[in-house]
Amino acid sequence: MRQCYVLRVFTRGDEGGNHLGAIVDVTGLDTATMQSIAAGLAFSETVFIDTSGDVPHCRIFTPASELPFAGHPLVGAAWLIHHLSSQSMSRVTCEIGAIDVESGATTATIDAPGRQPATGLTEDRLDGLGLPGVVSAFSVAMPLPYTVVEMRSAEAVSAFRPVESVLGAHPHGEMLTLWAESEERVRLRFFAPGHGVFEDPATGSAAVALAAVRRRSGVLTGSVLISQGAEVGMPSEIVLDWDADRTRVGGEVRHDETRELEI
Secondary structure (H helix, E strand, O other): OEEEEEEEEEEEOOEOOEEEEEEOOOOOOOHHHHHHHHHHHOOOEEEEEEOOOOOOEEEEEOOOOEEOOOHHHHHHHHHHHHHHOOOOOOEEEEOOEEEEEEEOOOEEEEEEEOOOOEEEOOHHHHOOOOOOOEEEEEEEEOOOEEEEEEEOOHHHHHHOOOOHHHHHHOOOOOOEEEEEEEOOEEEEEEEEHHHOEEEEOOOHHHHHHHHHHHHHOOOOOEEEEEEEOHHHOOOEEEEEEEOOOEEEEEEEEEEEEEEEEOO
């Protein structure tokens, strides 16, 4: 038996957020077993946190695959380690390297290192996705390629009605972010059909990709509040700050329950 902490990350107060399974006892777990656990839990992601070294190491799995980087699992891991340990902790590692973190009573933040390259896409590259009112589009290396599309309005973002099979078959539908600014906020949606997550309620990595797009567009510093998840009944909020060399993503975290896994 081992414990799985069930968290909600990027909540809006006590509501919404993105569910996360977090397992700290990783003794004897190989990659196949971690993937099986993540598939069984069926959350957007499950994070396995190895605390045996000086710096905790996180491996992140969707129900279908392992990811080198993802925001909400690392924010949740930072918060959980802070609450389980009496020692201060300022860094974790994942498959892309070291991530600076901060945590408090109800919130946590991560700093994504370096600049993520963003390349412009012409609108014809999005043909077949059914996206009316495209303003601009970019591909961002996260390091997996994220397609980030600015729509003409927040209403256009919410009105999009994707077909999973269409997204999954399209070269720019696999990791698709839609966004628009609205009243000092950003409305955002994220889809990852090939990773077992058709629509995600709150996506820290998509926020990092958005910061890369803003830099590429000449906005070298900024701060926005991202609203996501209302379309799937999980209203969520992500605080995004960036400058020329750093992207910070954070929000509120809640602990819902602790499950006992027979593994």
